Amino acid sequence: MLPHLRPMDPGEILDGAFQLYRRHFRAFLAAGLVPLAPLLAFWAWVAWSVWSGAPLAGEHAGELTALLLFGAWLPGVLTQGTVIRMADDAQMGRPVRARAAFGEALRRLPVLLWASGLTTVMLTLPFLVGAALATRLAAEVATGLAGAALTLGCYAVLAACWAALAAGWTGTLPAVMLERTSGSAGRARSWALARGGPRSVLAVWAVGLVLLWMPRVSAEALLAFFTESTDAGLAFAVSALLSQAAAAFSVPLVAAARTLLFNDLRVRTEALDVRLLTERLAPAAA
Numbered sequence: 001m002l003p004h005l006r007p008m009d010p011g012e013i014l015d016g017a018f019q020l021y022r023r024h025f026r027a028f029l030a031a032g033l034v035p036l037a038p039l040l041a042f043w044a045w046v047a048w049s050v051w052s053g054a055p056l057a058g059e060h061a062g063e064l065t066a067l068l069l070f071g072a073w074l075p076g077v078l079t080q081g082t083v084i085r086m087a088d089d090a091q092m093g094r095p096v097r098a099r100a101a102f103g104e105a106l107r108r109l110p111v112l113l114w115a116s117g118l119t120t121v122m123l124t125l126p127f128l129v130g131a132a133l134a135t136r137l138a139a140e141v142a143t144g145l146a147g148a149a150l151t152l153g154c155y156a157v158l159a160a161c162w163a164a165l166a167a168g169w170t171g172t173l174p175a176v177m178l179e180r181t182s183g184s185a186g187r188a189r190s191w192a193l194a195r196g197g198p199r200s201v202l203a204v205w206a207v208g209l210v211l212l213w214m215p216r217v218s219a220e221a222l223l224a225f226f227t228e229s230t231d232a233g234l235a236f237a238v239s240a241l242l243s244q245a246a247a248a249f250s251v252p253l254v255a256a257a258r259t260l261l262f263n264d265l266r267v268r269t270e271a272l273d274v275r276l277l278t279e280r281l282a283p284a285a286a
Helices: 010-023 025-051 058-070 073-091 098-107 109-141 144-168 172-178 183-194 198-227 232-270 272-285
Strands: none
Touching: 010 025, 010 073, 010 198, 010 232, 025 058, 025 073, 025 098, 025 232, 058 232, 073 098, 073 109, 073 172, 073 232, 098 109, 109 144, 109 172, 109 183, 144 183, 144 198, 172 183, 172 232, 183 232, 198 232, 232 272
């Protein structure tokens, strides 16, 4: 079966990701739920314990908060690797095999984790350092309204640089998974391809960011709402459970969109569609 490849606009890429999600819903959902199953079971146990009357000890609040913030990182990377393989197989006209994709993602997991973790550090650390320096510089140079305006201007420049880097590195994990590159080579590959379709890259990255953070923001809103009328520990546990469960639905969708974007950029910059068609037709011509 010949792959259906052609240049797409951002709306078509996102619509294609939703179509893949609906067409392979069980496989994509399993890719999101299976890696998160231990974490979901833990938060369900915490919520049930607090509901049954067991107090949520204050000395464990820091550990639980850290688990909520960072505990889903490894499962999320494993989910992304699995879905990237399945989405690429589906787009290229190959059979979608969830178990085979999961096994390949497991084998590539150390590289995927290294690429994801280092990319996050490279995005976060300079922004935090730059924000601190900008605040200090603005306080020394100007005060009052002028100082606040200077600080906001510095923050805006930092945010724009952060967004450009984050969007440009959107294809890092697809490159690592599909082309079996290292983390640094994956970032370089993603950045080079992003230059061929910056509008699509920014649009898909922005929508993906909203989809990834929406569950957590919704859970925080739920926490704030219920804290007024119920036990804060129970509200925290329930919101953590809901945010992790929602991530099981959103992470596969975002991974599928990034895979379609990665292949679309290859079509635009490397004529991937023409090359694959030539390779498929060459044996028949011979």
